[in-house]
Amino acid sequence: MVKKSKSVELGKLPELGDVPENMIAQVIRAERFGEPSTAFQVESVQTPEARSGEVIIAVMAAGINYNNVWAARGIPVNVIDERKREGEPYDFHIGGSDASGIVYSIGPDVEGIEIGDRVVVHPGYWDADDPWVLAGRDTMLAPSAKIWGYNTNFGSFAQFCRAQAHQVLPKAPQLSWSEAAAPTLVGATIYRMLHGWAGNTVKENDLVLVWGGSGGLGSQAVQLVAAAGALPVAVVSEESRGEYATNLGAVGWINRKDFTHWGLPPHISDREGQREWTTGARAFGKRIWEIAGERRAPNIVIEHPGEETVPTSIFVCETGGMVVICAGTTGYEAVVDLRYHWTRQKRFQGSHGTNDEQARAYNDLVCKGIIDPCRGQVIEFNEIPAAHSAMSRGENVFGNVVALVGASSHDEGRE
């Protein structure tokens, strides 16, 4: 029987298998919803227990993602109320959808995982007894599918997190804890966007437009496109971000600040306004041709800014191509000019999270060293709120920011 401590100091690990009664966590409560820098506060909470099919992991490092900017604001959904409606007792949210760490406790009905395993966690979460899941269908389309550490509680912004066993993947041995905690959410999401939508999966020599080419999603997209033998073109807002994307394999980059037609095209009744908008969108498309070295339109567009960019993405996409979208950071009300959409038979595909197969395929590429984790700035645990605020302002957009939790330095953890 392993002893159970009351608590351990942040940055220290208890004896392997000792899950303390209480843990330090960055906690969001509904009464603090708003600016992330104040919505999160450090609290001591009771450490959760592993239920059937679950494990408890001592978090060594936690990746920062945009989803907990949304959780902190309480929009577009109040994740705490959402869970309470489903019967969860907690009136707080512990977010964090990327973790590297060590397995400390294993619940019933878990196979293939040992205490002491060094792991990362992918964010696809669903009920094992969901009929959709039991039928062997794409689990991320199941009614019970969620994003771990956003829709669920007890994510990685705490000394211990709770995950379902199928989410647990081997940590790439060559990476430190902080490097390993950086890429899985964004990387596995992009893997699904590029490889998950039959009929438009990425092929060798495809041209792929990547918005935010130096950011969390974008830095993984550029690499995964290049790894598939296709040609990534990055869109960024400054030169240093373009250079960052080029170093990761982009064949060229476009500064979106060179264009002004963003957002919704004016209504067709405004002939002059439409003409101006179309001139801007065509000039943007021409920049893509210049980079491609021929008059080629992107076969796939990796979308996430949303309202500001979707009309342009659909306009420039190749006939029969796909705009695949996983977010609406600049707004949710995108307009589609249906003339271009149906006559050119384009596909506008939503995509969300990852299933196990996609996450494993992505993690294999990381373990083989084919994909760089693109760890950005490394911060301390108490800087998690400020890091989310900076992210909401579009700062530090080079890969993914990572917070040290159990690890004491950025290079600890390599094997």
Ligand SMILES: NC(=O)c1ccc[n+]([C@@H]2O[C@H](COP(=O)([O-])OP(=O)(O)OC[C@H]3O[C@@H](n4cnc5c(N)ncnc54)[C@H](OP(=O)(O)O)[C@@H]3O)[C@@H](O)[C@H]2O)c1
């Ligand atoms: N559904 C899912 O499964 C899923 C998974 C991961 C992330 N997401 C969502 O995807 C979004 C992006 O996440 P991230 O981790 O990549 O964030 P990030 O690291 O902050 O990157 C966002 C990028 O968007 C670009 N951008 C900002 N404003 C823009 C605008 N007006 N027009 C065009 N580009 C703009 C920025 O690049 P430049 O300023 O250089 O252009 C930046 O690189 C978030 O909303 C996040 O919640 C969804």
